[in-house]
Amino acid sequence: MERRVENEEELDEQNAVDVEDEDEVQVGAPAEALDVVRSITILDSPQHLHSIYESPAALAMIMAHFARVADRGNGQTHWTMDAPLGRTLEWDSQIVENQPGQMLSWRSMPGAELPNEGEVYFKAGPEDRGTEVKLHFRFDPPGGVIGDATMKLFHVVPQLMISKALRRFKSLAETGEIPTSNINPQITMQDARKAKED
Amino acid sequence: MRAICWTGVGDLSLEQMPDPAIINPGDAIVRVTMSATCGSDLHIINGYIPTMREGDIIGHEFMGQVVDTGPDVQGIKKGTRVVIPSPISCGVCWYCRKGMFSLCDNTNPNPELQEPVLGFPTAAIYGYTHAFGGYPGSHAEFIRIPFADQNCFVVPEQLRDEQVCFLSDAGATGYMGAEFADIQPGDVVAVWGCGGVGLSAQISSYLMGAERVIAIDRIPERLAMAQDHVGSEIINYEQVDSVVDVLREMTGGRGPDACIEAVGMEAHGTGIGYAYDRVKQALRLHTDRGTPLREATMACRKGGTLVILGVYGLMDKFPVGVIMNKGLTIRTAQQHGHRYMRRLLDHTERGEMDVSFMLTHRFSLEDGQRGYDMFKRKEDGCVRAVFIP
Numbered sequence: 130m131e132r133r134v135e136n137e138e139e140l141d142e143q144n145a146v147d148v149e150d151e152d153e154v155q156v157g158a159p160a161e162a163l164d165v166v167r168s169i170t171i172l173d174s175p176q177h178l179h180s181i182y183e184s185p186a187a188l189a190m191i192m193a194h195f196a197r198v199a200d201r202g203n204g205q206t207h208w209t210m211d212a213p214l215g216r217t218l219e220w221d222s223q224i225v226e227n228q229p230g231q232m233l234s235w236r237s238m239p240g241a242e243l244p245n246e247g248e249v250y251f252k253a254g255p256e257d258r259g260t261e262v263k264l265h266f267r268f269d270p271p272g273g274v275i276g277d278a279t280m281k282l283f284h285v286v287p288q289l290m291i292s293k294a295l296r297r298f299k300s301l302a303e304t305g306e307i308p309t310s311n312i313n314p315q316i317t318m319q320d321a322r323k324a325k326e327d
Numbered sequence: 328m329r330a331i332c333w334t335g336v337g338d339l340s341l342e343q344m345p346d347p348a349i350i351n352p353g354d355a356i357v358r359v360t361m362s363a364t365c366g367s368d369l370h371i372i373n374g375y376i377p378t379m380r381e382g383d384i385i386g387h388e389f390m391g392q393v394v395d396t397g398p399d400v401q402g403i404k405k406g407t408r409v410v411i412p413s414p415i416s417c418g419v420c421w422y423c424r425k426g427m428f429s430l431c432d433n434t435n436p437n438p439e440l441q442e443p444v445l446g447f448p449t450a451a452i453y454g455y456t457h458a459f460g461g462y463p464g465s466h467a468e469f470i471r472i473p474f475a476d477q478n479c480f481v482v483p484e485q486l487r488d489e490q491v492c493f494l495s496d497a498g499a500t501g502y503m504g505a506e507f508a509d510i511q512p513g514d515v516v517a518v519w520g521c522g523g524v525g526l527s528a529q530i531s532s533y534l535m536g537a538e539r540v541i542a543i544d545r546i547p548e549r550l551a552m553a554q555d556h557v558g559s560e561i562i563n564y565e566q567v568d569s570v571v572d573v574l575r576e577m578t579g580g581r582g583p584d585a586c587i588e589a590v591g592m593e594a595h596g597t598g599i600g601y602a603y604d605r606v607k608q609a610l611r612l613h614t615d616r617g618t619p620l621r622e623a624t625m626a627c628r629k630g631g632t633l634v635i636l637g638v639y640g641l642m643d644k645f646p647v648g649v650i651m652n653k654g655l656t657i658r659t660a661q662q663h664g665h666r667y668m669r670r671l672l673d674h675t676e677r678g679e680m681d682v683s684f685m686l687t688h689r690f691s692l693e694d695g696q697r698g699y700d701m702f703k704r705k706e707d708g709c710v711r712a713v714f715i716p
Contacts, residue, residue, distance in 0.1 A: 172421055258421065289439040296448070300433040304417045305399070306351040308436040308451070308473065310461040313348035 157236030157246035158267040165266045165287045169295040172259035173302045175251035176230040181302055182249055183224075183233060190307055191298045195290050210243065218242040244269040262298070266291050329716065330384040330467035331695035336374035339695045344384060347463065347471035352399035355475030357409065361492040362389040362465040364702040364712045366522055367638045370592055371456055372699060375640065378440055378457040386466030386714070387413040387453040388496035390488060393479065394469070402476045409479035410672075411472055412664025413496040414450040415462065418477030429661035434473060435460045449661065466692060468716045480668045483676050489683040493523055493711060494671045498682050499664035500636050501527025501589065502671060507634045507658035508585035510535045517541045517574055517583035517626060518559070519619035521549035523685050523711050524636055525589035529557045530680055532587075541577060543570055543619070545595065548708035556684045574626045582628035590619040591637030617642045624649050635659035688712040 171178055181187045185200035192198050196210040204224035209217050220241030226234040226248075236246035247266040254261045268287060297307050332342040347356055365388050370376045372385070390410040393403055403409065416423050417433035431450035435441065438448035440458040454464015463470065472478050482491050501524050508516055516532040518525050521544040529540045542553035545565045553559040560577070567573050575582055595618070620635065624646050627633055633655050650657065674680035687710045690698040698712040 170421075172419070172424075286439075289442075292442065293439055296438045300417070303419050304353070304433050304474070306353060306433075306473070308434050308460070309350055310436050310451070310457075310463070311350060312345055312463050312471065314350050315345075315348075 156239060158244050158269045163268045163287055165268075165291045166263065167288070167291045167295055168261060168263045169299055170254055170258055170261050171299045171302050172257075174230075175253055175260045178251050178260050178262060178298075178302055179230050179233065182298065183227065183229075187301060190301055191294055193307075194293055194297065205238075208243075220244070262295065264291055264295055328468040329692050330463070331386065331692055331714065332381075333372060333379050333383045333385050334381055337372060339372065339385070339699060341693050341695060342382065344463070344467065347469050349395060349397045350471065351473060352397040353474045353476065354397040355393050355400055355403055355472045355479060356395040357391040357411065357470050357472055357479070358394045359389050359391040359465050359467060359470055359716050360408075361391075361488045362386045362467075362714045362716065363492055363495075363497075363523075364388075364699055364714075365496055366524070366591060367455070368699065369703055370638055375592060376456055376458075376638075378461075380457060380461075383454070383457075383461070384463040384465075384467050385454045386464035387455050388493060389453075389465035389470070390482065390492050390495060391470070393475070396475060400475045403479045403481075407479070408482045408484075410482050410491050410495050410668065411453075411478050411480070412499055412662070412668060413452050413455070414661055414664060415453065415460065415473055416450060416477050416665050417474050418665075423477075423665075426663060426666045427660070428663045428665040437461055452661070466695065466714050466716075468692075477665070480672065483672060486672070486675055487683065489686045489713075490675050490681055491672070492713060493527070493682045493685055494668065494675070495664065496662065497523030497685070497711070498527045498671055498680075499667045500524045500662040501529070502531040502667045503660065503662050503664075504528040504587045504589065504634045504636045505531035505535050505537075506667075507660075508532065508535075508587060508632050510537050510585065512536060513538045514584040515539045515541065515578050515581075516585045516587060517543065517623070518587045518589055519543045519623055520589035520637070521546070521553045521710075522589065523682075525587075526553060526557060526685060526710075527682060528587045528589050528634075528636065529553060529559045530682070532585075533558065534674065534679060541574065541583065543622075546705050549705075549710060552684065552710065570622050571626045578628075582626055582631065584628055585632040585634060586623035586627040587634040587636060588620050588623045589636045592617075592639050592642075617645065621646055624655070627653065627655055630654045630656075632656045632658060636662075685711045686713055690714050692716050 185206050189198040196208045199207045201207050206222045209219050220243055221238040222235050223238055224235050232250045234248040237244050245268045250263045252261045300307050328344055328346050330342055330344045331339055334340050368385055371379055393405050393407045414429035415434040416428040416431045420432035422430040422432055429450045435448045435451040437457050441448040451460025451462055453462045505528055514537050516537045518528050521542050529542055532540045540559040542559040543562045543564055544550050545563055550561045554561050562573055564570050687708055692714050701709045702712045
């Protein structure tokens with residue numbers, strides 16, 4: 130699901146949460162941010178899933194397809210996303226609200242090159258279905274209103290990135306591994322192909 | 328290591344590739360001792376299933392010997408001779424727990440390539456496009472097997488490679504087809520296709536109690552195999568006006584109780600429907616040629632079961648109305664090989680099943696292109712060609 134916040138009511142709602150004035154330093158994502166929500170069901174308890182997501186080491190594994198995540202302590206993490214031509218986008222992120230077994234929210238700190246914020250919710254599913262996990266991400270891509278195109282330039286389609294993050298989270302929680310089709314730890318199939326071309 | 332790689336539509340070549348090594352703790356590395364051609368490889372080699380990339384190692388029906396294991400591997404030891412089902416299963420997700428191993432939630436690293444097409448990602452399959460995970464295939468000296476305890480099945484010592492290799496895919500697929508047919512005493516089962524999957528489905532149908540099995544193909548050597556090795560009755564569809572009419576007459580006007588389609592999207596056929604499919608497929612307007620599937624739908628008795636084992640993409644002129652009005656049950660899946668492998672090995676050990684007769688040609692990895700050309704054109708009686716790395 131992707132939507133841009135367009136009507137005024139929704140804007141007011143968001144502003145009520147995000148009390149920052151336009152002139153002030155940007156914290157989290159602004160109201161016109163790209164808004165993505167995705168859900169997945171994982172065979173594990175809400176408590177355990179929350180504890181995995183809260184762990185910076187696990188988060189680094191889950192998000193490795195998208196960014197490198199380093200632990201800064203006290204609920205803070207530093208994110209580095211590779212971009213074409215050797216460029217990177219970097220930001221610090223801070224946990225805002227943390228309810229074990231239920232939810233966790235975060236937002237980027239001032240100076241973020243990709244301002245963002247979001248929440249993850251954990252809810253027990255029916256019967257033997259495990260836990261329903263809902264990940265909500267809001268980004269302010271570089272370039273503001275044309276940000277969507279910029280994201281594509283950076284090879285990031287937010288819906289797929291979020292969806293894939295959830296899949297990786299699920300695999301890590303259920304199997305203890307994140308699947309990879311690489312041929313060995315040193316050489317990805319892409320490297321092998323490239324080496325052949327050179 | 329040496330490996331047969333896809334290098335473009337219709338092109339294969341032998342390449343030097345890096346050796347695989349343990350990446351995840353549950354991995355094993357297997358030295359491949361036998362790896363077979365499969366009809367579904369033809370679809371990817373010929374470009375009918377997208378997301379192949381130049382340099383991809385193909386092959387997904389294979390066996391070998393374990394040469395290395397990751398720290399979490401408990402049950403499988405170095406030196407063990409194993410057979411591996413083509414879909415990769417994690418063994419712990421909801422689908423694997425329910426026995427639907429080819430629908431595994433956790434082995435496809437590229438869900439973003441499958442979700443837009445299927446709605447949800449499925450299990451990965453070795454050497455079978457990036458939409459199915461992009462894992463290097465088995466036409467190579469070595470292969471990395473994720474979740475080795477779940478995916479490697481120990482081969483009893485007395486069984487020969489040629490009795491076991493095809494169980495990895497064709498054997499398991501055919502066996503699943505017969506199970507899907509829910510065979511009851513007195514049932515007549517018709518099977519379209521006498522390749523590895525079709526022949527396995529015929530053997531399995533008899534094992535599960537079919538009264539009669541009728542095999543449909545056009546290649547005389549394959550029909551002879553069905554007749555001589557399996558005991559099936561045969562129809563050469565090129566020598567009859569209507570397969571549907573012949574089947575009706577052979578079954579006292581009832582129609583077969585179950586119809587198993589084991590051909591897939593590059594089917595041959597006769598008549599106007601085949602001509603229509605051929606043109607649309609050539610223009611890439613749809614991917615499939617569906618004569619056998621339409622015939623099976625029409626031939627099946629009222630309230631019977633239609634089992635689809637062939638690989639399909641998109642097909643039009645699909646007779647949904649026939650299915651609905653005749654109250655047919657459709658059963659289909661990529662094979663859940665993990666559910667059947669023990670049973671298949673047991674049947675083979677007890678002498679109730681022996682698929683080794685399907686092996687018609689042996690090649691080295693150097694002969695990849697030639698092996699597949701012979702297999703595709705069914706030259707020299709080729710049913711299943713294997714590569715011995």
